[in-house]
Amino acid sequence: MSDDKPTVGFIGLGLMGQGATKCLIRAGYTVTGFDIDLAKNDLANQHGVTPAQNAQEVAIASDVVLVCVMTPADLESAIFADGGAIHGLKRDAVLVDHSTTPVDVTKEMAARLKHACGVGWIDAPVSGGPEGAEAGELAIMAGGAYADLEKAQGVLETLASKFTVFGDVGAGQVAKMVNQVLVLNNYAIIAEALALAEAGGIDATKVPEALASGHAGSNLLPLLFPRMIERDFEPRGRARQILKDYDTLHDLAKTLKTPTPMSAQATSLFRMLIAKGGGELDGTAVLKLFEQGDID
Numbered sequence: 001m002s003d004d005k006p007t008v009g010f011i012g013l014g015l016m017g018q019g020a021t022k023c024l025i026r027a028g029y030t031v032t033g034f035d036i037d038l039a040k041n042d043l044a045n046q047h048g049v050t051p052a053q054n055a056q057e058v059a060i061a062s063d064v065v066l067v068c069v070m071t072p073a074d075l076e077s078a079i080f081a082d083g084g085a086i087h088g089l090k091r092d093a094v095l096v097d098h099s100t101t102p103v104d105v106t107k108e109m110a111a112r113l114k115h116a117c118g119v120g121w122i123d124a125p126v127s128g129g130p131e132g133a134e135a136g137e138l139a140i141m142a143g144g145a146y147a148d149l150e151k152a153q154g155v156l157e158t159l160a161s162k163f164t165v166f167g168d169v170g171a172g173q174v175a176k177m178v179n180q181v182l183v184l185n186n187y188a189i190i191a192e193a194l195a196l197a198e199a200g201g202i203d204a205t206k207v208p209e210a211l212a213s214g215h216a217g218s219n220l221l222p223l224l225f226p227r228m229i230e231r232d233f234e235p236r237g238r239a240r241q242i243l244k245d246y247d248t249l250h251d252l253a254k255t256l257k258t259p260t261p262m263s264a265q266a267t268s269l270f271r272m273l274i275a276k277g278g279g280e281l282d283g284t285a286v287l288k289l290f291e292q293g294d295i296d
Helices: 015-026 038-045 055-060 072-080 103-117 129-135 146-159 171-199 204-211 220-229 239-256 261-275 283-290
Strands: 008-011 031-034 064-067 094-097 120-123 138-143 160-167
Touching: 008 015, 008 055, 015 031, 015 038, 015 129, 015 146, 031 038, 031 055, 064 072, 064 146, 072 103, 094 103, 094 146, 103 120, 103 171, 103 239, 120 146, 120 171, 129 138, 138 146, 138 171, 146 160, 160 171, 171 204, 171 220, 171 239, 171 261, 171 283, 204 220, 220 283, 239 261, 239 283, 261 283
Parallel strands: 008 031, 008 064, 064 094, 094 120, 138 160
Antiparallel strands: 120 138
16 A cells, blocks of 8 residues: 555445445546446546456456445445455455445444455445435444554545544444435425424424524425425435445344334335335435325
C-alpha cells in the first residue's frame, strides 16, 4: 500500500455502489469495479470506474476492497467463489463489507478470509442511501481490528460524514441493526401519519416544516413525507431489501433474547407489501397499504 491514496476496488455496483464510486472518483481515488450485471459496470465506467471481469480482478488491482451486495449468498460468491476476491487479494490489503450481513455470518467469513490469505475484514454497514453515498455523507458503523481500520480509514471517511468504530468484527453489524429499528419502523409510522393527515383534509405538505422544531421533527420526516405525498416510489432502497434486513434483525434479537414488538409489526406490513407485488418499489411504498387498490 502506497503512501498516497490507496487504490480502491468496489464489488457490487447497484444503487449504493454507483453513488459511492462517484464520490471516491471525485475525491481522486483510482477505482476498479465489478458487478454481475454488466450494464452496471458500463454505467460505473461512465463516471470513471475501471471495469473488471470479476471480483478477483478487482482485488488484484486494489489495496482496499469494498463490497456492497444484497444477500449473504451474494457476499459468499463475491469473495470465495471461483473468480472471487479471495483469489486476488494482496497480503496487505483489507476487505470492507458495506452490506447488511448477519453478525454470525460476518464473524465466520472474516475468520475464513483471515485463515485463507491473512487479509483483515471490516464490517462497515451504512445508512444514508445512494444520495448520501454520492455526497460523501453516509453514516458508517464499523467493526474490525485497529490495523485494518487504519488502512481503510481515509477511504471510509471520504464516504462518510460520520464514521464510528463500535468494536471488533461484527460490532458494525450490531450497530446497523440498531439503525434499522429506528429507520425502518419510521417508514411505517410516517406512512400512517400521512394517511391520517390526508384523510383529515389538511395540507400535508406543511407537516414537515410545521413539526420540524418539535419532538416529531427528524431527518426522515422532511425526506420521506414529500416523496410519499407525490407517490414517488422510485427505489432508493427496495422494499424487499427492507424485509431482508428485518429478518436479519429478528434473528439477532432472538439470539440476544431482546424483544422487538414494534419491528415485528412493521415487518408484517412490508411482508404484505411484497406479497402484493411491491418488492421492487422504494420502502416509502408501504403507504400503499393505507390506500385502496392494488399495488403497482
